[in-house]
Amino acid sequence: MQRAPSGGRVRSKLVGRKLGYLAGLLFGTIASASNSHAEQIDRGQIQTIIREYILENPQIIEEALTQLQLRAQKAEAEAKSAALLAERSALLESKGDIVMGNPNGDVSLVEFFDFNCGYCKRAAPDVAALVAGDPKLRVVLKDLPVLGPGSVEAAKVGLAVKQVAGETTAGEFHKRLMDSRGRIDGSRALQVAGKLGIDTQRLKSVAATKEIEVQIYTNLDLAQRLGVTGTPSFVVGNQLMVGAVGQKPLEEAIRATRK
Missing domain, CATH: 3.40.30.10 (Glutaredoxin)
Known part of the structure; x- marks a missing residue:
C-alpha cells in the first residue's frame, strides 16, 4: 500500500494555502465593499489592517477554515446525490x-x-x-x-x-x-x-x-x-x-x- 506524506507536513501546507486564500478573500471583500475607500487606502495599508485584525482575533482563522470545510463537504455530498440520481437506471x-x-x-x-x-x-x-x-x-x-x-x-x-x-x-x-x-x-x-x-x-x-x-x-x-x-x-x-x-x-x- 502506498503511504501518504507525513500528516504534519500536509496539514501545514494545507493551512498555509487556506490562509493565503482567506487573506485574498478578505482583501477582495474590503476592496469591493467601498470603492471610495479603496481609492483612498492603498494595498499595503489594507494588508496591514487585515494582518492586525487577524492577530487580534486569531479565532477567525479556525472559524473560516471550518466554514470552508463544511462548504466543501456539502458540495461533495450534493455532487454524489446528483450522480446517484443520474445513474439510477x-x-x-x-x-x-x-x-x-x-x-x-x-x-x-x-x-x-x-x-x-x-x-x-x-x-x-x-x-x-x-x-x-x-x-x-x-x-x-x-x-x-x-x-x-x-x-x-x-x-x-x-x-x-x-x-x-x-x-x-x-x-x-x-x-x-x-x-x-x-x-x-x-x-x-x-x-x-x-x-x-x-x-x-x-x-x-x-x-x-x-x-x-x-x-x-x-x-x-x-x-x-x-x-x-x-x-x-x-x-x-x-x-x-x-x-x-x-x-x-x-x-x-x-x-x-x-x-
Whole structure:
C-alpha cells in the first residue's frame, strides 16, 4: 500500500494555502465593499489592517477554515446525490445483476462487492439479516472484481450462474461463495456451482461470453462515475455508504429512503 506524506507536513501546507486564500478573500471583500475607500487606502495599508485584525482575533482563522470545510463537504455530498440520481437506471435496472429479497420491493439496496473482499464477507451476514427481516427490501448485487484476476474469474462464473440456473440459485451461489474461506478464483467458483447441481461445462461456456465480460466492465465504469473506489460499497436512495458499515446504519438509510 502506498503511504501518504507525513500528516504534519500536509496539514501545514494545507493551512498555509487556506490562509493565503482567506487573506485574498478578505482583501477582495474590503476592496469591493467601498470603492471610495479603496481609492483612498492603498494595498499595503489594507494588508496591514487585515494582518492586525487577524492577530487580534486569531479565532477567525479556525472559524473560516471550518466554514470552508463544511462548504466543501456539502458540495461533495450534493455532487454524489446528483450522480446517484443520474445513474439510477444503471444502478437498479441492469438485467444481469443478481437480485435478492423482494424483486418488487419498495426500497432497493445496491451492493458493489468482490468475492475476495474480506470486508464484503464481513458485511454479508448484515445483508442477509436485512433481507430476512424486511419483506419489502430489494437487494441488487453488483460484481465489482477489483482484487485481481481470480476475482474477475469468479465474477464471470457468478454472473453466468444466473443465466444458466436462474435468480434463486444465483442468490444461493453468492451466499456460499461469501461464506467460503481462502482465495476464490474461477475453479473455486465452479466447484461451488457444481455442488449446487449446475452443469459446470455449460457454465464455463456462458462465463466466457462477451456478454458477461461487457457486464463486468459496465459495472466498473458505473463505479468510477459514482466515485466508488472499493468494496463493499452500498447505495440506498441518494446515499453512498462505503465499507462494512454494519446492519444498523443500513437499516437507518433504508428507513430514511422510505420516508
